[in-house]
Structures are given as structure tokens and as C-alpha cells.
Amino acid sequence: MRRKTAGSSAQRGANDGDQASAWEHAAEQDARWCAAVVCLYRCVCIASGDRRGFRYGTRLTGRSWYENVGMYQYQQTHTYLPPRSRGVQTMMFSCSVWSPKGGVGKSTLSINLAARLALETSRPRVLLVDLDTQQSGRTWAAQAKQCGHTVPFDVAASDAQASAYDIVIFDHAPGMLDASALKSQVTLMPLLPSFFDAAAAIKGQADQVAKGRRVMLLPNRLEMNFASDIAFLAGFVGKPYIRKRKAYQATIARGLTIYADKSGIRGLHEARREMDNTIDALIDLAAA
Numbered sequence: 595m596r597r598k599t600a601g602s603s604a605q606r607g608a609n610d611g612d613q614a615s616a617w618e619h620a621a622e623q624d625a626r627w628c629a630a631v632v633c634l635y636r637c638v639c640i641a642s643g644d645r646r647g648f649r650y651g652t653r654l655t656g657r658s659w660y661e662n663v664g665m666y667q668y669q670q671t672h673t674y675l676p677p678r679s680r681g682v683q684t685m686m687f688s689c690s691v692w693s694p695k696g697g698v699g700k701s702t703l704s705i706n707l708a709a710r711l712a713l714e715t716s717r718p719r720v721l722l723v724d725l726d727t728q729q730s731g732r733t734w735a736a737q738a739k740q741c742g743h744t745v746p747f748d749v750a751a752s753d754a755q756a757s758a759y760d761i762v763i764f765d766h767a768p769g770m771l772d773a774s775a776l777k778s779q780v781t782l783m784p785l786l787p788s789f790f791d792a793a794a795a796i797k798g799q800a801d802q803v804a805k806g807r808r809v810m811l812l813p814n815r816l817e818m819n820f821a822s823d824i825a826f827l828a829g830f831v832g833k834p835y836i837r838k839r840k841a842y843q844a845t846i847a848r849g850l851t852i853y854a855d856k857s858g859i860r861g862l863h864e865a866r867r868e869m870d871n872t873i874d875a876l877i878d879l880a881a882a
């Protein structure tokens with residue numbers, strides 16, 4: 595497996611402590627500057643009687659100390675790392691996208707994962723197995739064909755033909771599942787930043803790990819302007835996560851994926867990076 599980042603993960607791990615405190619320090623400095631600038635701005639607003647501007651400044655200051663520091667740290671440590679999976683020789687990889695909870699983004703992730711993996715330089719044959727009776731994957735493929743888009747992977751209702759493919763992604767229906775029913779190397783379990791979702795996902799993960807499966811939790815639909823979502827990520831330091839983006843919804847609705855070129859949809863670049871980080875972590879997990 596070829597990686598583009600400098601240094602091994604062991605070296606990175608050794609430097610993590612130093613880097614974290616350096617970033618913490620930098621983030622604090624940033625937050626202080628931010629608060630000072632907002633303070634000055636508010637003084638100008640008071641002097642000129644601009645009440646709207648003053649309120650805007652209040653909103654900014656209200657967030658600066660806690661959330662801006664959190665945002666800064668997370669952007670530095672957790673996300674937008676240079677994509678490592680470009681050019682990876684991903685052969686014979688299979689992944690189940692499953693969660694006991696419904697509506698957590700399994701189908702959206704499955705479709706984009708399959709699309710990303712089909713772009714690998716080795717041009718692997720990719721199959722998306724849509725195991726959900728709601729047929730989200732198949733509905734999306736039909737929509738893509740209707741809109742005249744090429745689907746870069748095959749979509750099927752069963753894994754009967756799976757042996758003819760290099761990469762197989764299973765999109766599961768929600769609900770508890772016996773781990774022995776899963777035929778893939780790894781399980782990707784998206785979860786929303788909520789107490790109930792986390793509790794169900796952690797239980798589901800423990801059940802599967804007890805049966806010897808490799809499971810990766812993936813926080814999904816995070817809104818980084820909410821302190822609670824940032825706090826939620828504290829349990830996933832250094833792990834990939836997916837932010838809430840219109841790009842995911844807009845592409846799916848048009849029978850596209852986040853890899854669609856010239857679609858005019860905003861946020862695709864950031865979404866692709868998130869997906870790259872997720873795939874890197876999954877491939878690392880499969881190889882571990």
C-alpha cells in the first residue's frame with residue numbers, strides 16, 4: 595500500500611503529544627486575537643449606534659472561546675489530511691456498511707465509497723450489493739441512468755456474482771444483525787452525534803468485535819458550529835468523520851456522487867477528502 599504522507603503512523607503517534615500541545619497553544623492564541631478583534635468591532639458598533647452589527651459581534655464572541663478553539667484543533671488534528679488512498683492498490687476489498695439505527699447515512703456512504711473505490715488507478719471492478727428492501731442503492735442507480743449518468747460500478751440485490759469483482763460494498767438495512775451474517779472483511783458503522791445513536795452503535799460494535807469482526811465507527815452529519823457535535827468528536831480523536839453537507843444530498847438526488855465533475859454543487863472537494871480519509875482508515879483496518 596502506497597502512502598503519500600511523510601513518516602510512518604508510529605512516528606506520527608510519537609509526535610502526537612507535542613503537536614497537540616503546540617496546536618492547543620496556537621488555537622488559544624488565535625481565539626484571543628479573535629476575541630480582541632470582535633471586541634474592537636463591537637466598540638465601533640456601539641460608537642456608531644449599529645445595533646445589528648453589535649448583535650453579530652455578540653454572536654461571534656459567544657462562540658469564540660469554546661467553539662473556535664475546538665474548530666481550530668479539529669481542523670488541525672482530525673480532518674483534511676492529505677488524501678493517502680490515491681493510487682492505493684486496493685484489491686479484494688469488501689466492506690459492510692451497517693448500523694442498528696436507520697437514517698444514519700449507510701446508503702449515501704455506500705454509494706460514494708463504491709464510486710471512490712472504482713476510481714482507483716488499478717480500475718478495480720466494484721459491486722454495490724443493496725441488501726435493503728428500501729432499495730436505496732438500486733433507486734439511485736435507476737435515477738443515474740435516467741439522468742444519463744454513467745454508474746462506475748455495478749449494483750445488485752445479492753452477492754451471487756460477488757466473486758467476479760475486486761471490491762464489494764454491502765449496503766445493509768438497519769436493525770440488529772448477527773455478525774456471522776456479514777461476509778465482508780470490515781464493517782463500517784456510521785453514527786449520528788446523538789446519545790441514542792452512540793449507545794446503539796457502541797453496543798453493535800461490541801457485539802461484532804466479540805465475534806471477531808473488524809468494525810469502524812464513523813461519525814456522520816456533524817455540524818461543526820455546534821459545541822455538542824465538537825464535544826462528540828472527543829471520543830474519535832484522530833479518526834475520520836463526515837460533516838453534514840448539502841453536497842451529499844444534492845449529488846444523490848441527481849443520480850450523481852461526490853465525484854461528479856462540473857456539477858456546480860458546492861462542497862464536493864471537502865466531501866471527497868472526508869471520503870478519502872474514511873477509505874484510508876478502512877483499508878488500514880482491513881490490513882491490520
Ligand SMILES: Nc1ncnc2c1ncn2[C@@H]1O[C@H](COP(=O)(O)OP(=O)(O)OP(=O)(O)O)[C@@H](O)[C@H]1O
Pocket residue numbers: 695696697698699700701702703726728730766767768814815816836837838839840842843846
Ligand atoms: N453527511 C451528510 N450530510 C448531509 N446529509 C446526509 C449526510 N449523510 C446522509 N445524509 C442524508 O441523510 C438521510 C439518510 O441517509 P441514508 O438514506 O443514506 O441513510 P440510511 O442509513 O441508508 O437510511 P436507512 O436506514 O433508511 O437505509 C438522507 O436524506 C441523506 O441525504
Ligand SMILES: [Mg+2]
Pocket residue numbers: 700701702726728730765766
Ligand atoms: Mg439505506
